[in-house]
Amino acid sequence: QQPVQSPQAVILREGEDAVINCSSSKALYSVHWYRQKHGEAPVFLMILLKGGEQKGHEKISASFNEKKQQSSLYLTASQLSYSGTYFCGTDNNNDMRFGAGTRLTVKP
Amino acid sequence: GAGVSQSPSNKVTEKGKDVELRCDPISGHTALYWYRQSLGQGLEFLIYFQGNSAPDKSGLPSDRFSAERTGGSVSTLTIQRTEQRDSAMYRCASSLVAGGSSYNEQFFGPGTRLTVL
Numbered sequence: 001q002q003p004v005q006s007p008q009a010v011i012l013r014e015g016e017d018a019v020i021n022c023s024s025s026k027a028l029y030s031v032h033w034y035r036q037k038h039g040e041a042p043v044f045l046m047i048l049l050k051g052g053e054q055k056g057h058e059k060i061s062a063s064f065n066e067k068k069q070q071s072s073l074y075l076t077a078s079q080l081s082y083s084g085t086y087f088c089g090t091d092n093n094n095d096m097r098f099g100a101g102t103r104l105t106v107k108p
Numbered sequence: 109g110a111g112v113s114q115s116p117s118n119k120v121t122e123k124g125k126d127v128e129l130r131c132d133p134i135s136g137h138t139a140l141y142w143y144r145q146s147l148g149q150g151l152e153f154l155i156y157f158q159g160n161s162a163p164d165k166s167g168l169p170s171d172r173f174s175a176e177r178t179g180g181s182v183s184t185l186t187i188q189r190t191e192q193r194d195s196a197m198y199r200c201a202s203s204l205v206a207g208g209s210s211y212n213e214q215f216f217g218p219g220t221r222l223t224v225l
Contacts, residue, residue: 002150032213041199041216042151055211087150089214095164095206096141096214098151 001026003090005099012078012106020073020102022088031064031071032089032096035082042087046073078106110134112217114200120223121190129185129220133202140183141201141214142175151199157183158206190224197221 003024010018022031030049033056034042046056048064048071056062061074069090075082085101113132121127133140142154153167157177168174172190177183187194198221201214 030212034214034216041218042214044213044215047211047213049211055213089151091212095153095156095167097153098143100150 002097003088003099005086005088005102007102008100009103010105012082012104014078014080014106014108016078016106018075018078018104020075020086020088020104022071022073022090022099024069024090024092024097026069026090026092028064028066028069028090028092030091031062032091033060033062033071033073034087034089034098035084036087036101037084045086075104078104080106080108082106112200112202112215114198114217114220116220117218118221118223120225122225123192124189126186126188127190127222129187129198129222131183131185131200131202131217133181133183133200134215135181137202137204137215138180139203139206139212140177141203142183142185143199143201144169145197145199145219147197154185156206163206187222190222192224195222195224 033045036042048054064071083106089098115130141156143151172188175185197219199219201216203212203214
């Protein structure tokens with residue numbers, strides 16, 4: 001039931017781009033993305049609903065392929081503050097399951 | 109406004125003792141979730157509430173774990189006869205509603221770090 005995230009870890013230089021992928025074996029109503037910095041609680045980034053609606057931070061973009069039950073998070077022109085662990089959460093209108101996380105490190 | 113709060117922030121207990129962890133969701137949020145997070149690991153779903161009812165308890169690791177929510181607000185997660193493997197960060201989150209048909213982003217509390225000696 002837990003979605004699968006890839007890659008497990010990414011190291012970037014400031015200004016570089018990254019894509020984080022999330023896939024589920026179950027039909028989804030929505031996909032959530034959160035970022036967690038070390039020692040802190042996860043913070044909401046974006047939610048993508050079935051049907052194409054989405055809500056989130058302006059500088060974050062993501063896609064949701066309902067047929068393939070996959071979502072991707074696009075981080076462009078990365079900044080040092082983007083470092084952290086990114087989790088996707090999948091909601092099949094019943095409960096929430098989170099992936100194992102993708103650890104992103106942005107270096108100067 | 110006030111966010112999700114959890115208490116205690118840290119709990120150290122001896123193996124075999126019972127512990128209670130408390131979560132105060134954001135006012136007006138009808139959905140409440142409990143997760144467990146081991147160091148450097150992901151968020152393991154335990155249970156969620158819509159109002160006072162828990163439609164899905166499948167994530168509770170054993171019958172030593174239970175949770176309740178009263179008045180559609182505060183929730184308590186109870187672990188009986190604690191074991192060392194129960195040591196982890198326990199996080200609570202709340203959202204306006206549960207279910208994937210709406211914008212139900214979750215707001216997480218600071219967590220309770222449980223250490224079982």
